[in-house]
Amino acid sequence: MSESVIAFDGVWKKFRRGEHHDSLRDLVPALVGRFTSRRKPALDDNEFWVLRNVSFEVRPGQALGIIGPNGAGKSTALKVLTRILKPTRGTARLHGRVGALIELAAGFHPDLTGRENIFLQGAIMGMRRDDIRRRFDEIIEFAGIPDFIDTPVKRYSSGMNARLGFAIAAHLDPEVLLIDEVLAVGDYNFQQKCYARLEEFRNAGIPIAFVSHNMQAIATLCDRVMLLRAGQEPIIGDVPTVLAEYVSSKGSLADPRLRVLNAVITESTSGNELSGPIPPGASLVLDIEIAAEVPLLRCGVLLQVVRSDGLMIFTGMSTLDGLPEIDLQPADRLRARIQFSASVLRGTYMVNVQLVDTLRQWSAAVINGVCSFVVTETTRVSGCAELQPSYDLSVARSSMPLVSSQSVPSGRL
Amino acid sequence: MNQLIADCREMLTEQVQYRDLLYEMTRRDLLIRYKQTIMGFGWAVFMPLVNTAVFSVIFTRVAPISTDVPYPLFAFCGLLAWNFTASTLRSSVTSLTSNAGLVTKVFFPREIFPFSAMLVALVDLVVGSSVLIALMAWFGVAPSRYIVYLPLIVVVHVVFTAAVSLFVAMANLFYRDVKYIFEVVITLWMFATSVLYPVRTMAGRLGTVLRLNPMTAIIDGYRDTLFGARPPDWASLGPAALLAVVLLLAAWVQFHRSEFEFAERI
Numbered sequence: 001m002s003e004s005v006i007a008f009d010g011v012w013k014k015f016r017r018g019e020h021h022d023s024l025r026d027l028v029p030a031l032v033g034r035f036t037s038r039r040k041p042a043l044d045d046n047e048f049w050v051l052r053n054v055s056f057e058v059r060p061g062q063a064l065g066i067i068g069p070n071g072a073g074k075s076t077a078l079k080v081l082t083r084i085l086k087p088t089r090g091t092a093r094l095h096g097r098v099g100a101l102i103e104l105a106a107g108f109h110p111d112l113t114g115r116e117n118i119f120l121q122g123a124i125m126g127m128r129r130d131d132i133r134r135r136f137d138e139i140i141e142f143a144g145i146p147d148f149i150d151t152p153v154k155r156y157s158s159g160m161n162a163r164l165g166f167a168i169a170a171h172l173d174p175e176v177l178l179i180d181e182v183l184a185v186g187d188y189n190f191q192q193k194c195y196a197r198l199e200e201f202r203n204a205g206i207p208i209a210f211v212s213h214n215m216q217a218i219a220t221l222c223d224r225v226m227l228l229r230a231g232q233e234p235i236i237g238d239v240p241t242v243l244a245e246y247v248s249s250k251g252s253l254a255d256p257r258l259r260v261l262n263a264v265i266t267e268s269t270s271g272n273e274l275s276g277p278i279p280p281g282a283s284l285v286l287d288i289e290i291a292a293e294v295p296l297l298r299c300g301v302l303l304q305v306v307r308s309d310g311l312m313i314f315t316g317m318s319t320l321d322g323l324p325e326i327d328l329q330p331a332d333r334l335r336a337r338i339q340f341s342a343s344v345l346r347g348t349y350m351v352n353v354q355l356v357d358t359l360r361q362w363s364a365a366v367i368n369g370v371c372s373f374v375v376t377e378t379t380r381v382s383g384c385a386e387l388q389p390s391y392d393l394s395v396a397r398s399s400m401p402l403v404s405s406q407s408v409p410s411g412r413l
Numbered sequence: 414m415n416q417l418i419a420d421c422r423e424m425l426t427e428q429v430q431y432r433d434l435l436y437e438m439t440r441r442d443l444l445i446r447y448k449q450t451i452m453g454f455g456w457a458v459f460m461p462l463v464n465t466a467v468f469s470v471i472f473t474r475v476a477p478i479s480t481d482v483p484y485p486l487f488a489f490c491g492l493l494a495w496n497f498t499a500s501t502l503r504s505s506v507t508s509l510t511s512n513a514g515l516v517t518k519v520f521f522p523r524e525i526f527p528f529s530a531m532l533v534a535l536v537d538l539v540v541g542s543s544v545l546i547a548l549m550a551w552f553g554v555a556p557s558r559y560i561v562y563l564p565l566i567v568v569v570h571v572v573f574t575a576a577v578s579l580f581v582a583m584a585n586l587f588y589r590d591v592k593y594i595f596e597v598v599i600t601l602w603m604f605a606t607s608v609l610y611p612v613r614t615m616a617g618r619l620g621t622v623l624r625l626n627p628m629t630a631i632i633d634g635y636r637d638t639l640f641g642a643r644p645p646d647w648a649s650l651g652p653a654a655l656l657a658v659v660l661l662l663a664a665w666v667q668f669h670r671s672e673f674e675f676a677e678r679i
Contacts, residue, residue, distance in 0.1 A: 015677075079676065082520045086673040103518040111445050123437040124519055126430075 004096030011090035013051040063208040065218035068228035099174025104165030110154035143167035215308035243348035262289040277376040280386035292328035304352040427522040438529035457537040491608035504530035505578035527578040557641030566634040576660035627653035
């Protein structure tokens with residue numbers, strides 16, 4: 001019995017723009033074409049590569065995060081793995097019973113009750129009827145809908161629907177696990193429960209491929225990340241490096257109202273250009289040089305730091321710190337040096353700079369993703385801000401024997 | 414040839430692996446069909462009964478024709494058997510396209526869709542048989558020893574229907590014209606089959622052509638084995654059985670091989 005594994009060996013996948021010949025009228029020319037032109041060239045005019053030379057291997061206990069902009073081929077990659085699509089070139093290997101957490105409620109029928117749908121959806125996911133029956137109570141318990149189990153699913157709220165779907169999937173006994181952005185459902189508590197479940201799977205030695213736009217979730221669950229890019233080969237590496245690449249490549253489209261001549265982020269203590277992760281609280285200096293293409297008048301310089309999952313960490317503006325407004329005429333250059341302290345916890349952060357018209361209160365020009373930095377630390381449990389707590393603990397030993405209910409510190413009882 | 418054997422093995426393994434899904438899909442379709450209805454399974458026999466009544470008036474009063482058994486029994490038996498094929502095919506044609514969400518998102522053998530459509534129709538057939546038995550009792554028609562061949566007829570019928578259902582489901586996925594053509598073909602096909610009149614007694618070239626229709630062989634086979642007058646007509650049933658097996662093999666292998674294109678072409 002081979003070890004369970006998820007792997008791609010040089011997979012290429014071609015898609016087609018526009019419509020296939022969908023009616024018999026178009027069949028005849030297509031058939032004629034097929035017989036006359038024998039073997040087609042690698043890529044037609046209206047074809048494109050959605051996956052280009054993708055290779056990876058996920059072994060037991062590992063989790064690979066798959067990220068990328070919309071249309072980069074993330075879901076396609078999972079569909080090739082689940083054998084829904086066949087790769088144009090290369091091979092996909094998947095050893096072990098597959099648990100695919102993709103479209104968790106795809107098989108639900110609105111007229112059937114929750115109970116009936118559990119059996120149906122479970123069977124669609126490849127569960128045995130006996131297994132479903134055995135774990136039935138656990139599934140209802142996990143979904144948290146025991147009162148509605150004999151109600152048709154069409155009367156469920158969308159959250160209930162999604163929770164039931166995940167609950168069924170969570171009780172598969174997979175040997176490999178494929179997950180496609182299915183956790184953006186349910187309330188906060190339910191999401192936490194889902195992530196806890198996924199970590200259980202990973203710790204049990206099940207290889208996982210996890211597609212998500214939630215970078216924090218990726219960073220928590222995965223040990224490696226693959227960044228898919230439309231029309232380019234993917235980047236695979238450890239989590240901070242690839243996330244940094246992603247956030248800085250993502251929004252670097254410059255505003256047409258200005259040109260970025262130079263943008264460098266340095267660590268102020270060493271004075272070196274930033275390379276690799278920094279500890280919390282490191283002092284950073286952003287040097288940026290901008291040439292205006294249009295008049296930019298009465299402007300303040302706005303600094304924004306955003307975590308890779310979209311959490312806004314900080315927005316501040318020069319004018320609110322008492323600096324004068326700036327007027328730029330076309331071809332004028334602005335040289336800005338912004339020093340700030342990265343008092344944040346582990347994660348990948350993107351820096352945005354804007355010129356804001358202080359009179360009209362709008363962004364005159366925006367440079368998103370001007371640069372990015374990665375913070376690592378292992379001393380904090382979770383959170384986003386480094387508050388630098390200091391603990392002063394003292395234990396007063398009581399000479400009296402402890403009686404639990406009375407040993408509560410004094411005060412209001 | 415080795416490829417063919419490997420494919421067949423894979424097809425069967427998948428069916429065994431997903432047998433619970435076939436059961437659940439069939440159950441789903443049956444449950445949905447009769448939810449929020451008062452007559453429930455009564456609908457399974459309602460249409461054949463209405464048709465039998467209508468055609469009995471036409472073929473016994475307006476334009477009488479001679480049949481071995483009382484005409485209502487003749488017609489009901491024909492309609493019941495025909496409906497199994499017709500309703501299987503009718504559900505199969507759109508079974509893949511109307512489940513696009515599943516076809517593009519979740520992996521499992523796609524044959525499940527036409528096969529579960531067939532099992533649903535098979536349940537209708539069984540329910541309808543109880544009415545057939547009641548009619549036989551009413552008209553005093555009893556089966557003879559030839560009834561031992563009945564299971565064979567059922568098998569040929571099921572194999573043939575399965576083959577055609579795989580084919581139409583797959584064809585409609587690639588070319589949506591199929592579902593429109595289907596309605597025309599199924600109507601013409603019914604009148605070219607001995608559902609409402611005996612093709613066997615038809616003379617001339619037209620009769621010869623119509624007797625090539627495997628559905629005629631199958632439906633006449635039901636009547637022969639159930640009503641006890643004579644053994645099945647092996648000369649027409651044999652080729653029909655052979656055709657059914659070959660068709661099923663061809664359609665299933667083709668279905669299996671093009672399965673991976675379904676998600677892209679749907």
